[in-house]
Amino acid sequence: MLSGELATVLSLAAAVFVGASTQRISGMGFAMVASPFLVLVLGPHAGITLVNLLGACSSLMIFVQVFRQVQYKKVMLILIPAMIMTLPGAWVAARVDGPWLSIGISLMVILALVSSFLIRNLPAAQGKGLAIGAGAVSGFMSVTAGVSGPAIAGYAVASRWPQREFAVSVQLYFLVLSCTSLLAKGGLPQLPVGQWIGCFAAMVVGILLGNYLAPKIPPKYSRVFVVLIAFAGALGLMIEGITALAGR
Template identity: 45%
Template structure:
């Protein structure tokens, strides 16, 4: 688990949005769909708060609200889905949904979806549903950002507040992850180490190269989750 958190945190520092994309499929693979998603939500929430302290001046409150309200309204459907679907099938669903979302990000400009006010509402709802079911709400809002021409700096700042709200809401709805103090300490240590590693690497890694590496790792983890679900978890 620690390695998934470390790599995810480093990716988040490099790209602004990579923690859950990378860590969630790997945490689901290591601990199962329910605990894995909850750990991803809780650790992503901590990451969002740490980064928000650095970029809060770039936050666009109105855009955050436009995404966050429909995201929170989508929670009940996501929570019901996560509780109603058997664990192996949920792992397959999480992995397949993750791969589809990641591939959609790759072709976001050609897809031409999530434009304007309605696009923000749709992206927020999809993101909220995917956050509570699969732990990855980033692809939908990334597609919206690309389609709406949201500037990178404002997006990176605003998205930390957005995901602090959404990941925090998911943890409040589900409860804290049932892990011991030593295990929690190790995960937080990996989180801190990953953020420091990302900060050290940032001047030496081109943003596009970092994004492509993060997507490749996330797709690999998602496919492994599908395989584990198909073989009975």
């Protein structure tokens, strides 16, 4: 293998490894951690499609280990409105200018995350309405911005969803949304065999590391990590939109 090809494989594997271990420890973050690096190496279309595929595989691998612990009713409450909102999300994404859409969504996410800390002591935070609303916003964002986690993280904070239960339950949610996105795009990226092997090997090792670390990390620290990842995703979207506007 040539040195350039080896460097590409190692770059992809490193991003996937960190994303997979983050996903297993905190319950989310694969796309937000891995996608910037995968897009940088492979380009926007192939990079995002690979993120969708590996995100689905990562969630599936975690889900089959923890499916008995998943709170299915709670997941369905956010998943159904999320899937419904992918339809208007696709309509908006096709008509609204990309940079402005990214900036608007990032502002909404930051506002939602901040508000989640303010309303978590209110009775409404435990109701179905907030769950349905969070799912709807997340599904809308998954199509328009490729990021569905921050809205769900805000709901987890507001509703005081225990971190360990949240981390295993949302794997089903991310699995379904990732598969939906793959079906909508209608194809897989064309990569050399070495890159496929490197990505999937890194994903397995990352999840194994996450399996080892997850029980050792106190839930309160994992929850802080989730919130930080969500804020980072929102800020990344904002920077991406502002950079795109500045480059015109």
